[in-house]
Amino acid sequence: MQNVIKKGILGISLACLFSFNAIAENYTIGTGSQSGTYYPLGGMLAKIWSENIDNFDARAEVTAASVENTIKVSANKQLAGLAMGNVVLQGYQGVDPFPRKMDVSVLFALYPNVVQFIVPADSDIKSIQDLKGKRISLGAPGSGTRVSSTNILAALGINESDIDAQSLNYTATTNAIKAGQIDAGVIVGSIGVGAITELAFTHNIRILSFTPEELKTVSASNPSYQAIDVPVNSYDKVNAFVAPAVWNVLVVNKNLDTELAYKMTKIAFEHMKEINQVISVTKFTTIENMDRLKGVELHPGALKYLKENR
Known part of the structure; x- marks a missing residue:
């Protein structure tokens, strides 16, 4: 037993x-x-x-x-x-x-992530300051893209109240750009990130460049951001640009x-x-x-x- x-x-x-x-x-x-x-x-x-x-x-x-x-x-x-x-x-x-x-x-x-502000190629938005008053996807709630985009804009004197802020993920952001539903979208990702690569194959886009002064201001507000030069044609027919980057x-x-x-x-x-x-x-x-x-x-x-x- x-x-x-x-x-x-x-x-x-x-x-x-x-x-x-x-x-x-x-x-x-x-x-x-x-x-x-x-x-x-x-x-x-x-x-x-x-x-x-x-x-x-x-x-x-x-x-x-x-x-x-x-x-x-x-x-x-x-x-x-x-x-x-x-x-x-x-x-x-x-x-x-x-x-x-x-x-x-x-x-x-x-690897380093680049803060990429995307606009249609024929947009009248030529600089970061031109984003004021525009419809902008800042990234999905709870995402690093959302944190980075709001922090960087705030460092440059642009608050969410200054823009028509949208909360879209990568796919929804690129779809909204295609449909003309937003004026700009932020994607924080590697150079060659799939969402932007796919968008550039079907639509003419630009990615905004930060000025040297803007980059210094961003780095001063948060040292984890460092400037990175992205060469022309890193995406299909997309201009060279300079933007803040942070390591993943x-x-x-x-x-x-x-x-x-x-x-x-x-x-x-x-x-x-x-x-x-x-x-x-x-x-x-x-x-x-x-x-x-x-x-x-x-x-x-x-x-x-x-x-x-x-």
Whole structure:
């Protein structure tokens, strides 16, 4: 009888263990819109980690991007998330749009994101200051695009009350430009981001350039923004332009298991050439660039890998 009871207890214990492991081993990677760079990159990372870490099953999740990902990672509702560095810094500091300090750290920096103000080629909007009084998509609520566009405009003396602000994601923004429903739209993404690439193939567009004075003002208001020169034809028939850029990072909970964080970092860099073949902007995702975002600490597991390979 005792043996039967012991076997029963063992069976229940194993069942509970397997049940717990099944939950613990399934992870989500927060990304963004399917038409942006975050989604395919998150999918690649999920695939590589799932194939190379024992008992690890991850998938990319469509989200509103940076703000949502930072909050979910802090609340342990996502294992990791892709986010713009300025947003992560604001979360780490607990300033607007975050209600409190977020429990986050950085696994590694990814690539620079460019703040791109798009207008039809024949638009009378020639400069950032010309945006006043216009219908402008500032990005989806809770997205890094929304945070960046409003912060940058505010630094240059343009508040939401000065424009007819719309809250659209990447796809809705480009569709609204095509339909003439908005005068301008902001997309914060890598050079060659899919949403703008697709729009440029079917419609004549321009991307606004910031003046040197405007760029200095933006950088002074938030040092995470740095000027970047984007050459002509980075998009089909689109002009060269100069704009603020900020590094994207892979954000995780600061209390993530150190060994798991180390494995995730190590495996990602061991397979970076494979990722490069699918997502070209990851040419910037190097060991040398891991700690590009200042003000937010690298996770101890990532720092261990960095020290081993510098």
